[in-house]
Amino acid sequence: MLETAPFYLTVKLAFLTTIILFVLGVPLGYWLAFSRFRVKFMVEALVSLPLVLPPTVLGFYLLLAFSPENALGKFLDTYFDLRLVFTFPGLVVASVIYSLPFMVQPLKSGFTSIPKAWLDAAYTMGKSRRVTLRKVLLPNMKNAMLTGAVLTFAHTVGEFGVILMVGGNIPNETRVISVAIYNEVEAMNYGVANTYSLILVGFSFLVLMVTYFINHQKNSLLTYD
């Protein structure tokens, strides 16, 4: 039986992850692009870690960290009444960590591509870093912002290992599409699995196509050349 809940959960998860990561990614990308902090490379390595780690490794440690048996999980449970194991909020936190490099790397390259002299010009005009970020930097790196957002969204839609570890397979709570497909295959319902899968393929292809189309447009909404 094809259900709508997995679709809804997937889109909700991807949407929330993208928004949260954008808010976190802008300052982090800015810092990585402009800071002269000596051990910056360590932070860079940490941010990129989810790219190379098997999702199960990440999921495993998140599961341990979120568990009410352990310090972090106990703290969240006691003071915020927040349970992150096998819950939707847990998926959001896990996805934010898992997709971090997909948002931060494009934003960092976006910041790096801005000529340094633009910053100097804005500062000598009395503009603070914050105003310069909002009025000069971000408007001139819309390409990077779009790429970061699309990659994050798409990557979250495609998550499986981390979700299964942290969220399990609970209908209407943590059963996103990728898990639902796995579930149907386990139950030998290949027809339903196929329908889910086809929809996912079509959706992913469409999102990427639209992104590349916009990126290739000259004089588009994204660039000013």
Place this chain on the structure above:
Amino acid sequence: MIDLQLKKRLTGAGGDIFLQIDCQMQSGEIVGIYGPSGAGKSSILRMLAGLMVPDQGFIQVGEEVWLDTSKGINLRPQHRNIGMVFQEYSLFPNMTVLQNLEFAMEKGADRKLTKEMLEIIGMRELADQRPQLLSGGQKQRVALARAMLRQPKLLLLDEPLSALDREMRKNLQQYILQFHRDFHLSTLLVSHDAAEITRMSERLWVLENGSFVYDGEPNLYFT
């Protein structure tokens, strides 16, 4: 009066040089800084602007101390009353010509001034164009006007005309001199063009290997 004492080790393509200068300029003067590339000319302007911090230094403009490393004073660029024009224009492509000018204004400042400035640089018709569509000379006129809008005490010009052809240069030189006079500025002009410095400035500082080897009239040095 502007009092300038700077010490800084600079790392360049040709190895390290030790910049060490101690000089004064009068208010209303226009001083040209000349010297081979990599001598540290731009670094002096950047330190004046607060974009670069010297290892040791003291900068006083009029009554205000902008930098005193011995007392830990270092005004941020935002708080130094300067106008700066860069070789590469640095206009913001996401804003029109007019918006570029308006961006420079303080919050709540009189917007009439931007319109007047557009008139002065003869670009009223191009107010709504994006800067990418302008010629090099037009871009630099906008950049100059933008630097003037904050009514700075000190105008810093970092090779502003190097990317322009002869005719454009002459035209821009006129604007710079006009602004310098009309706004009672003190102006520092970095250039590697001897003719330009002779034409523009009353006084010349020649920088070689990090220190001034000449301070006087441009004519006497270049003949």
